[in-house]
Amino acid sequence: MxxxxxxxxxxxxxxxxxxxxxxxxxxxxxxxxxxxxxxxxxxxxxxxxxxxxxxxxxxxxxxxxxxxxxxxxxxxxxxxxxxxxxxxxxxxxxxxxxxxxxxxxxxxxxxxxxxxxxxxxxxxxxxxxxxxxxxxxxxxxxxxxxxxxxxxxxxxxxxxxxxxxxxxxxxxxxxxxxxxxxxxxxxxxxxxxxxxEVEEAELAKLITNAWRYIQFAAANQFYMVASSIGIDFNRVRDAMVRGYGRAASLPSAGFAAGPCLLKDTMQLASFNNHFQLGHAAMAINEGLPNFVVDMISRRHHLSETRVGILGMAFKADVDDIRDSLSYKLGKILRFHGAQMFYSDEFARDPTFITKEELVAAVDVAIVGVPHSAYRTLVVPPGLDLVDVWGVVPAQTHVQV
Ligand SMILES: NC(=O)c1ccc[n+]([C@@H]2O[C@H](COP(=O)([O-])OP(=O)(O)OC[C@H]3O[C@@H](n4cnc5c(N)ncnc54)[C@H](O)[C@@H]3O)[C@@H](O)[C@H]2O)c1
The missing domain is CATH 3.40.50.720 (NAD(P)-binding Rossmann-like Domain)
Incomplete structure (x- = not known):
C-alpha cells in the first residue's frame, strides 16, 4: 500500500x-x-x-x-x-x-x-x-x-x-x-x-457556458441592429431593464471572448448536428469586431487613422489575454492599414502604452474590455470613442 x-x-x-x-x-x-x-x-x-x-x-x-x-x-x-x-x-x-x-x-x-x-x-x-x-x-x-x-x-x-x-x-x-x-x-x-449522472454533468457544464454565450450573442445582435440605424443600444437597454425583471437577464453588448465560452459552445455543437443556435451565437459574437471596424470605416479612412484599443484582456479586471477579441480587432484594423496602439490595466506587454497616452495619441479609441479604470477615464475632446460596453461615462460617447 x-x-x-x-x-x-x-x-x-x-x-x-x-x-x-x-x-x-x-x-x-x-x-x-x-x-x-x-x-x-x-x-x-x-x-x-x-x-x-x-x-x-x-x-x-x-x-x-x-x-x-x-x-x-x-x-x-x-x-x-x-x-x-x-x-x-x-x-x-x-x-x-x-x-x-x-x-x-x-x-x-x-x-x-x-x-x-x-x-x-x-x-x-x-x-x-x-x-x-x-x-x-x-x-x-x-x-x-x-x-x-x-x-x-x-x-x-x-x-x-x-x-x-x-x-x-x-x-x-x-x-x-x-x-x-x-x-x-x-x-x-x-x-x-x-x-x-456523468453524462448529465458533462452536458450541464457545456450548456451553462453555451447559454451564457447565446445571451451575449443576443445582446450583440440587438447592439448591431440599433447601431446600424444610429441608435445607442446601451440607452435602450438601460431603459428596458430598469425595474423590469423580465428583461433583467439581457446582458450589455460586448466582445464575448476568452478560453471557455466559444470553445464549450463549439464542443456542444460538434457533439450533435442540431445546435444551430450555437453556430449563430459564434457568428454574431465573433463577427462583432468586423461590425465595429465597418462602422468606423464609414467615418474614417482607416489607412490614415490612428486607432487605440483600451483593454486587451478577455474580460474586465483580470490579466488573462487568452482568446481575447481585442487581438482580432487589432488584426482587422491593421489589415485595413490603421496605425494601432494598445493598452491594458492588468495584462503586461512592453509594446502597450498607458490609457492616458493612448487617448492622447489616437483618432479613434475602442474599448476592448470594460476594466473598471475606464469608468473615470477622461477622454480628450474630438476623440472618436467606440464603447460597445457602455463603460465610459455617457457624455464622452460617440455612437458607432
Ligand atoms: N478558466 C476558467 O475560468 C474556467 C472555468 C471553468 C472551467 N474551465 C475549464 O477548466 C480547464 C482548465 O482551464 P484553465 O483556464 O485553468 O487552464 P490553464 O491553462 O490556466 O491551466 C491548465 C494548467 O494545466 C497545466 N498542464 C497542462 N498539461 C499538463 C499535464 N500533462 N500535467 C500537469 N499539468 C499540466 C498547465 O501548465 C496549466 O498550468 C479547461 O477544461 C477549462 O475549459 C476553465
Missing amino acids: DNQDYDVCIVGGAGHVGLPLALAFAASGQRVIIHDLNKAALEMIRSGTMPFVEYGAEPLLNKALLENRLLFSAEPHDITRAEHVIVAIGTPGDEYLNPKLRALLDLFKRLHPYLRPSQTIIIRSTVFPRTCRQVERVLSQDGQRWKVAYCPERIAQGYAIRELKELPQIVSGSSSEAVEAATRLFGTISPEIVQL
Whole structure:
C-alpha cells in the first residue's frame, strides 16, 4: 500500500482552475499537492506570488505556505501520494473548433502507472460529452475497478475564491463509491452538492457556458441592429431593464471572448448536428469586431487613422489575454492599414502604452474590455470613442 500522506493532488494545479481550487482545499484544512508541468509557475507560487489575477487568493496562498499544507511537484510519481486526484488541465479544441479528446485520454495513459484504484480520480476540466466514461475505460483496461468522478468547474475567472464557497457543486461518478468520495471531498468547501449522472454533468457544464454565450450573442445582435440605424443600444437597454425583471437577464453588448465560452459552445455543437443556435451565437459574437471596424470605416479612412484599443484582456479586471477579441480587432484594423496602439490595466506587454497616452495619441479609441479604470477615464475632446460596453461615462460617447 502506498503512503497517501496528502488529501488531494491537483494535476494542472498551477492553472486558473487548479490553483484557486488547491487553495480552497488548503484553506479547509487539507494537504494538497500542486502538480503542474509549468515549473516557472510552480516556483512563483511557491514564493507566495499568484501567477495571474485571482481576487483574494494571495492571502490564502501565504497562509497555506506558512501552515505547510502545499507540496509543489512536476514529477508524476508524487501523484501517488494523494487520496484524491483532480485533473484540471486545459482542454482546448483544435484549429477547426473540434474537441481534442485524445489529449485527455493520452494523459490518463501516461499517468496510469502513478495512479491507484484506491484513489478517487476526479475530472474537473470541461469535457466533450461521454469523455469521462472513456477515461474510466482507459484506466480499467488493467482489469481493476476505478473510481472516476466528474465534478465540473463553474466559477467566473478571477472570482473563484469567493465563488467556490458560494456555488453549489455538481458531482457525478462512474459508481456510487466514486460519487460518495467526491461528495465528501467537495462537501468540505462547497455549500451544496448536486448529484447527477456523468453524462448529465458533462452536458450541464457545456450548456451553462453555451447559454451564457447565446445571451451575449443576443445582446450583440440587438447592439448591431440599433447601431446600424444610429441608435445607442446601451440607452435602450438601460431603459428596458430598469425595474423590469423580465428583461433583467439581457446582458450589455460586448466582445464575448476568452478560453471557455466559444470553445464549450463549439464542443456542444460538434457533439450533435442540431445546435444551430450555437453556430449563430459564434457568428454574431465573433463577427462583432468586423461590425465595429465597418462602422468606423464609414467615418474614417482607416489607412490614415490612428486607432487605440483600451483593454486587451478577455474580460474586465483580470490579466488573462487568452482568446481575447481585442487581438482580432487589432488584426482587422491593421489589415485595413490603421496605425494601432494598445493598452491594458492588468495584462503586461512592453509594446502597450498607458490609457492616458493612448487617448492622447489616437483618432479613434475602442474599448476592448470594460476594466473598471475606464469608468473615470477622461477622454480628450474630438476623440472618436467606440464603447460597445457602455463603460465610459455617457457624455464622452460617440455612437458607432
Ligand atoms: N478558466 C476558467 O475560468 C474556467 C472555468 C471553468 C472551467 N474551465 C475549464 O477548466 C480547464 C482548465 O482551464 P484553465 O483556464 O485553468 O487552464 P490553464 O491553462 O490556466 O491551466 C491548465 C494548467 O494545466 C497545466 N498542464 C497542462 N498539461 C499538463 C499535464 N500533462 N500535467 C500537469 N499539468 C499540466 C498547465 O501548465 C496549466 O498550468 C479547461 O477544461 C477549462 O475549459 C476553465
